[in-house]
Amino acid sequence: xTLEIKTTSLxxxxxxxxxxxxxxxxxxxxxxxxEAMFDLQATDIFHYRPTWEPQYELFDARRxxxxxxxxxxLRDPRQYYYxxxxxxxxxxxxxxxxxxxxxxxxxxxxxxxPAWAQKIQDYLIPLRHFEWGANMNNSQITDVxxxxxxxxxxMYATMDRLGIAQLISRVGLMMDGGSGESLNxxxxxxxxxxxxxxxxxxxxxxxxxxxxxxxFVAQNLVFDAMVYPxxxxxxxxxxxxxxxxxxxxxxxxxxxxxxETSRWVNAVISTAAKESEENRVLxxxxxxxxxxxxxxxxxxxxxxxxxxxxxxxxxxxRLTLENRxxxxxxxx
Amino acid sequence: xxxxxKSTAKPRKLGLKERYAHLTRGLGWExxxxxxxxxxxxxxYEGIKIxxxxxxxxxxxxxxxxxxxxxxxxxxxxxAVIDSFAQNNGHLNITDxxxxxxxxxxxxxxxxxxxxxxxxxxHVGRHFVGAGPRIACQMQAIDELRHAQTQIHTISHYNxxxxxxxxxxxxxxxxxxxxxxKSFFEDACSAGPFEFLTAISFSFEYVLTSLLFxxxxxxxxxxxxxxxxxxxxxxxxxxARHMTLGLEIIKFMLEQDEGNVPIVQRWxxxxxxxxxxLLTIVAMMMDYMLPKRVMSWAEAWEIYFEQGGGALFEDLSxxxxxxxxxxxxxxxxxxxxxxEVWATFYNYTQATxxxxxxxxxxxxxxxxxxxxxxxxxLYRPRFEYWKEQSDQGKRFYNNVLxxxxxxCQIPMIFTEPDDPKTICFRSTLYKGERYHFCSDGCKxxxxxEPEKYIQSWLxxxxxYQGNCGxxxxxxxxxxxxxxxxxxxxxxxxxxxETLWNEWTADRHKSAI
Ligand SMILES: [Fe+2]
Ligand SMILES: [Fe+2]
Ligand SMILES: [Zn+2]
Numbered sequence: 001x002t003l004e005i006k007t008t009s010l011x012x013x014x015x016x017x018x019x020x021x022x023x024x025x026x027x028x029x030x031x032x033x034x035e036a037m038f039d040l041q042a043t044d045i046f047h048y049r050p051t052w053e054p055q056y057e058l059f060d061a062r063r064x065x066x067x068x069x070x071x072x073x074l075r076d077p078r079q080y081y082y083x084x085x086x087x088x089x090x091x092x093x094x095x096x097x098x099x100x101x102x103x104x105x106x107x108x109x110x111x112x113x114p115a116w117a118q119k120i121q122d123y124l125i126p127l128r129h130f131e132w133g134a135n136m137n138n139s140q141i142t143d144v145x146x147x148x149x150x151x152x153x154x155m156y157a158t159m160d161r162l163g164i165a166q167l168i169s170r171v172g173l174m175m176d177g178g179s180g181e182s183l184n185x186x187x188x189x190x191x192x193x194x195x196x197x198x199x200x201x202x203x204x205x206x207x208x209x210x211x212x213x214x215x216f217v218a219q220n221l222v223f224d225a226m227v228y229p230x231x232x233x234x235x236x237x238x239x240x241x242x243x244x245x246x247x248x249x250x251x252x253x254x255x256x257x258x259x260e261t262s263r264w265v266n267a268v269i270s271t272a273a274k275e276s277e278e279n280r281v282l283x284x285x286x287x288x289x290x291x292x293x294x295x296x297x298x299x300x301x302x303x304x305x306x307x308x309x310x311x312x313x314x315x316x317x318r319l320t321l322e323n324r325x326x327x328x329x330x331x332x
Numbered sequence: 333x334x335x336x337x338k339s340t341a342k343p344r345k346l347g348l349k350e351r352y353a354h355l356t357r358g359l360g361w362e363x364x365x366x367x368x369x370x371x372x373x374x375x376x377y378e379g380i381k382i383x384x385x386x387x388x389x390x391x392x393x394x395x396x397x398x399x400x401x402x403x404x405x406x407x408x409x410x411x412a413v414i415d416s417f418a419q420n421n422g423h424l425n426i427t428d429x430x431x432x433x434x435x436x437x438x439x440x441x442x443x444x445x446x447x448x449x450x451x452x453x454x455h456v457g458r459h460f461v462g463a464g465p466r467i468a469c470q471m472q473a474i475d476e477l478r479h480a481q482t483q484i485h486t487i488s489h490y491n492x493x494x495x496x497x498x499x500x501x502x503x504x505x506x507x508x509x510x511x512x513x514k515s516f517f518e519d520a521c522s523a524g525p526f527e528f529l530t531a532i533s534f535s536f537e538y539v540l541t542s543l544l545f546x547x548x549x550x551x552x553x554x555x556x557x558x559x560x561x562x563x564x565x566x567x568x569x570x571x572a573r574h575m576t577l578g579l580e581i582i583k584f585m586l587e588q589d590e591g592n593v594p595i596v597q598r599w600x601x602x603x604x605x606x607x608x609x610l611l612t613i614v615a616m617m618m619d620y621m622l623p624k625r626v627m628s629w630a631e632a633w634e635i636y637f638e639q640g641g642g643a644l645f646e647d648l649s650x651x652x653x654x655x656x657x658x659x660x661x662x663x664x665x666x667x668x669x670x671x672e673v674w675a676t677f678y679n680y681t682q683a684t685x686x687x688x689x690x691x692x693x694x695x696x697x698x699x700x701x702x703x704x705x706x707x708x709x710l711y712r713p714r715f716e717y718w719k720e721q722s723d724q725g726k727r728f729y730n731n732v733l734x735x736x737x738x739x740c741q742i743p744m745i746f747t748e749p750d751d752p753k754t755i756c757f758r759s760t761l762y763k764g765e766r767y768h769f770c771s772d773g774c775k776x777x778x779x780x781e782p783e784k785y786i787q788s789w790l791x792x793x794x795x796y797q798g799n800c801g802x803x804x805x806x807x808x809x810x811x812x813x814x815x816x817x818x819x820x821x822x823x824x825x826x827x828x829e830t831l832w833n834e835w836t837a838d839r840h841k842s843a844i
Contacts, residue, residue, distance in 0.1 A: 010421055010835065012492035013827075017484075018499040018813065035488055036481035039501045040447045047515040048787045050522040052374045058521055059451070082478040083407040083485075090404035093397050132359035132463075139470060142454035148447075155454065155474050162467065163396030166355045173351070179343035183354050191361060204365040 023072070033079035038072055040148040061146045064213040066272050066279050071147030073275070077267045078260065085156045089163070092253055099249040100170065108246035109174055116242035117175065123235060123305050124247075125172040125186035126196055130227065131165035133203035137219040141212045150216075153264055157220065160261070164254055171250050195304050199297040206290075213272070217283060218290040220265045225321040226294040226314075228258040234313040235305050262324075270328040284331040291321065352393045353464075357386070360463030374459045378524035380596075381589035385462030388584055391576035392468070399471065402569075403478070410482060410566045417559040418489045427555040428623035429494070429832035430823055433686040435487060435560065436496040437613055437621070438548055440685060441513045443483040444504040448517040449532060450476035456525040465584075468577050472533075475570040482566065486559045494828055496685040499813040503685055506800070507812045508791035509677075511741045515788060516610045520603075522784070526585060527599050533578035535603035539644065541571065542636040543611055547618050550626045586651040593652045598780070604656030605773035609740040612673050619670035619699065620691060628702035630666040638663060658773040664749045667706040671699075675714065676745045679730040682805065685814055687823035690719040710752055727822055731805070733792045738767045738785055739774035746770050762786065 014021075016030035019039045024030060046057045056063060061071065068074070080088070103109060112120070138158040145151040172182035190196050202223070209215045232255045236248050273280045295318050303310035322332045346354065363371050375382070416422075426432070453473035460466045484500075491497040504510045520531040536544075549564030585592045615629035627635075637659070645655045674688070681688045691699065696715065699707045718728055734743035748754045758769040762782045769775040778785045794800050801811025814820055818827050 010424075010493070013494075013831075014492055014498060017488070017491060017497075019501060032485055036484055040444075040480060041451070042444075042448075042501070042505050042514075045505045045514075045789055047511075047518045047789050048522040048784050051784070052377070052522075052524060058518060082403075082474070082481050083411055086400050086404040086407055089400040093400050097397070128359055129361060135359075135470075136458060139454055139458040139466075139473075142473065143451065143458050144455075151451070151454075152477060155450070155477055158454070158457075158470055159396060159399070159474055162359075162470065163400070165359050166395050166397070169355050169358075173346075173354070177343050178345040178351070180346050180350065180354050181343065183358060187358070187361065201365045204363045204371070207363065207371045208366050 031079065032083075033076075033081055036081040037075075037148050037152060041146070041151070059146060060144075063144045063146065064211050065282055066211075066213040066275075068272065068275055068279075072149045073271050074147065074150045074268050075271075076149065076153045076264050078264055080153065080156055082152075089160070092256060093163075096167070096250075096253045099252060100174075103246040103249055104174060112239075112244050112247070113242040116239055116244055119235075119305050120239070120244065120247060121172070121175065121182055121185065122189065122195070123231065123301055124168060124251075125175075125182055126190040126193070127227070127231065128165040128168040128172075128183070128186065129190045130199065130203060130223075131161045131168065133207065134219055134223070135159075135161035135165065137206055137215050140207075141216055145212050150268065153268075154216075157261065160257060164257065167250070167253055171247070174250075195300040198293075198300065202290075202293045202297045205293075213283075214286045216265075217269065217286040220261075221269060221325075222287060222290040222294050222321065224258065224261075224265075225324065226291075226298045226317055228254065229317045229320060230298055230302055230313060232258065234302070234317070238306060238309070266324070266328055269330070273329045280329060280331070283328075284325075287325050287330050287332070291318070291325075348393070352390065352395070355395055356390065356467050357388075357463040360466075368461070372459055372461045374525055375461050378526050378595070380526045380585055380592050382461070382585075383588055385460075385464070387588065388462050388464045389580060390464050390468065391580040392573050394471065394573075406566050406569070407478075407482075410562055411485070413562040414486055414489070414559060417486075422558055423490055423493055424835055425556045425558070429828050430621065430687070430689065431551075431555045431557065431623050432490060432494045432828065433496070433688075433823070434548065434551055434617050434621045435490055435557070436494075436686040437617060438560075439483065439487045439497055440500045440503045440507070440510055441613060442544070442548075443480055443487075444501060445513055445517045446476050446480035446483065448521055450474070450480060452517075452521040452528055452532065455521070456528055459525050465581070468573075468580075469529075472570075472574050472577060475567075475574070478570070479563075479567050482563045486563045489559065493831070495815065495818040495826070496687075496828075498815070498819075502813050507685060507814075508683065508795075509742075511789065511791050512613070513610060515741050516606055519606065519784075526581075526595075529578070529581045530585075530596060530599040531603040531606070533574065534582045535600060535607050536578075537571065537574045538578035538582075539604065539641055540607045540611065540637075541575065542640065543632055544614055545571065546636070547614050547626065547632060551617065551622045554624045554626050555622055582648070582653075583651075586648075586653065590652075597653055600653065601657040602777050602780070605658055605771075605777065606740065608662050609742060609770075609774070612669055612742065615670040616673040616677065619702075620674045620688075620695075625698060628699075629670045630703065633663070633666045657776070658771070661749045661771065661773065665746065667703050668710070668747060668752050671703075671707065671711040672745050672747065675711070676734075676743060678718065679728065680734075681822060682729045682731075682820055683809060683812075683814075685812070685819045687821065687826050687828065689823040690715050690722065706752065722822070722824070733795060735768055736790050736792050737770035737774050738788055738790065739769055739777045740771075741788065741790060742770055744768065744770050 015027050017035060020030045020034050021027040023038055041059055043059065050056065050058055135158055138154045138161060141154040142151045142158055145154060169183055172186060173180065176182035190200055206215060206218050209218065232251050236251065239247060269283060273283050295314060299314050302314045306313050325332050362368060450473050453469045453476060457466050457469035457473050460469065487497060504514055520528050523531065545564065549561060552560035552564060582596065585596050618626065618629050618632065645653065677684060678688045696712055700712060721728055736743055744755060744757060746756050748756045756771055758772060758775040759766055760775060760779065767778060769778060795808055801807045806816060809816055823829055
């Protein structure tokens, strides 16, 4: 039985959920992002303190020194909810897969100058552990952060970093013929290689930062802003002269991802900074101390890869970050 | 030998399993600049001993590239259905507007749990020492966020046309009967990581999930709710992964150290009983709220727990694990549970965000047939009496607030395991205060962790203490954000009913 319904007779009784209507100021049609984001997390009436941190409620705004009248101001300009997020990433992966099979079919990685190929092994493959640290840090923010606006976006970042760690690993597996030698070698470098120790030290220190907003600044603003432009632009463009064009194809995902994600990171930090002078001072302090660490952490790597040009490249990345921080109204 | 040489030298290729290990647990490392105990501070305090995290068997092998691909494919299909459901006013195809009350229970009682699961798995996904189990938990964390969001998006259309759906999060946190699911999940999330996984991955997802999702989803299918059926099906492949994680974590704990066995057994006992009490809402949904019924609660319990669960625990007996304590009480209650609960909600519908009603005659007959030993003897006369009263304009509402069980937070409505005519009361003194329980199961749980349960935010106590908007019923209901005369009261005479009759009158006209 097919039914013909006069749609005029079906006037909706309301256009969205009441909590969304309160936030929009009126009952009007709301976006899927808004309906799947606002107020998903409980904010009060908790039954039991967590046995693992009894000084706090299960979700507790006091877990960061940043104060917001409303943590739902920390919106994601990409308006990602699970559906749009996974669809966006699967699109990016589709072209990445094409690139991987293009490069693989033609054994293009073999045409990279051997000396530069060794450098790729040295600077790129150990970064899978850096990405794993970023995964842990975003997972931590998802755990203890406040409000779904920020914690759903960090959930996506958590999985992004696992995905990127796996892409880097696949580059290694392509270079070592699928034996895993490249990955073993990279892990040893991460654990013991002198060039990687300031970086690993910094990452491990970040893993125990108690304030989740500080962690957000350290990882998602500072660390990434020092690592990504250096690795995926500076090193990459020098590599072109050594036959490393195929690597750019394999790392396309990372370059696009960094641009996209920076928009979100900027929005979060500038919103928090504009909320109050106290927030701005806190954020600026965190920015400064972690930026110093991050500059020191990438310098030996840049020097190894770019030799004499290394320090200048680090300085360019540092300046870009500093200008970005200024735009976000931080004091640098 | 340089890397470039290696790629032409054809060294031994990794097998799939080794390759997956490199792409997952191989990413982790032992920290040295910060002690491992500080990086992973929560893995010891529950007393579970893990000697070798590498013994963890990954329950499924999914790298992020395929995760994104599969999940995006599912999302595309699901949202296509949601869109067309809205465009075609799919809600008009359901059997009867009474059905929507099951959706109201789901959105206010279950969807917020999906969200809590998301955050709970993010916690364990950060804090387990082994990178393998951490990744499995992270994937579940993002899956559960998916479930919360797709449920909201699906039900968003129903919210436009029916009452009781408009403020689910607020209601979940404030409304009296919703403290049952809320406290259940907060109990799990406030526990340590191993107990959380035992509670949710094993007891809930593996042992009891067939009794929660299957009834809701088949109920939707039977009652013409294609949107809910679609999100249910779409979530099923996620659930399959979650269930394997549940079984794996139990085996892992049991195999790592013999000392873990009694701890795990106690958690299984606790979370079986906690989960079973939570399922009372499902029991009443199955027997009373579906215009077209799938199977009775008693049948579901027999198939999914007595048979399915029985086989599982027989399997686990080689580790020294036995059936959960009080499983026999649950079986004794199966002929009474749904009737006792529906009667309670019928009496308190002035304070619920869904409607209740007396079943139609053919529905009462169905109940008589499904419950030959209990329904006619104990419950049918009561419902028929209330129907009579209601027909005379004296629809009964109980204005005395009920006493709640401190553990499960359900009113004291259950009867003695061996005497269906006597209400079961248990109590204990702790630090000079008396605490009340609905059952031995709930009392045991309290006695093991009294410091946890004395914190319970018991809605009835809170109303008496003046913490819920005021002392009168309308004040409390306003505080709940209930829209009086719309969300609450009997289905008969509700705006839901009135509008449904208008819409379906239209349907009959155009069908002719
Ligand atoms: Fe779920
Ligand atoms: Fe699940
Ligand atoms: Zn109880």
